[in-house]
Amino acid sequence: MPExxxxxxxxxxxxxxxxxxxxxxxxxxxxxGKHLAAELKAAxxxxxxxxxxxxxxxxxxxxxxPTDRDSPEYKRLFRDAVxxxxxxxxxxxxxxxxxxxxxxxxxxxxxxxxxxxxxxRFGVQPTIWHLTxxxxxxxxxxxxxxxxxxxxxxxxxxxxxxxAPPARPAVEVNLVDTSQKR
Numbered sequence: 001m002p003e004x005x006x007x008x009x010x011x012x013x014x015x016x017x018x019x020x021x022x023x024x025x026x027x028x029x030x031x032x033g034k035h036l037a038a039e040l041k042a043a044x045x046x047x048x049x050x051x052x053x054x055x056x057x058x059x060x061x062x063x064x065x066p067t068d069r070d071s072p073e074y075k076r077l078f079r080d081a082v083x084x085x086x087x088x089x090x091x092x093x094x095x096x097x098x099x100x101x102x103x104x105x106x107x108x109x110x111x112x113x114x115x116x117x118x119x120x121r122f123g124v125q126p127t128i129w130h131l132t133x134x135x136x137x138x139x140x141x142x143x144x145x146x147x148x149x150x151x152x153x154x155x156x157x158x159x160x161x162x163x164a165p166p167a168r169p170a171v172e173v174n175l176v177d178t179s180q181k182r
Contacts, residue, residue, distance in 0.1 A: 018127065020127070021100060022109055022129065030048060043089075045101045050086055067151060128173045
């Protein structure tokens with residue numbers, strides 16, 4: 001059983017709270033997010049699962065690789081829509097329960113106004129969890145999970161590292177090093 005997650009003292013669990021779990025591929029966002037959701041008895045919304053069938057169908061219909069999650073074309077066509085699906089679902093759930101959203105949020109972590117926009121949209125102050133671990137550990141985890149969506153990352157690892165979320169986000173986060181986890 002994983003050890004309990006230490007929640008920041010400013011979280012009031014008597015009303016629904018919003019938790020955003022961010023970080024690069026392979027840091028353990030889904031694992032951490034599921035654990036956090038279980039502890040909070042929260043709705044769990046992962047960008048990898050919530051929109052996967054729609055994204056795969058859309059990429060296929062556009063004549064593109066249905067496993068692509070890294071190209072500029074994927075990002076142009078689907079990135080913002082994927083996040084909008086997560087956010088719209090979160091709004092409906094926040095009316096009655098805690099919500100944990102999992103996704104890379106690479107661009108957003110560079111925007112100092114992102115937490116304010118989230119608070120305005122959701123009506124609650126978000127708690128942002130940013131997971132990190134070494135690139136060597138990430139590479140090994142990604143290789144071991146064998147997900148076809150990771151193929152481009154492994155083929156051009158240097159480019160993937162360059163495109164990853166910032167190690168030091170521009171927003172206030174709860175930093176979690178997952179190097180020793182799993």
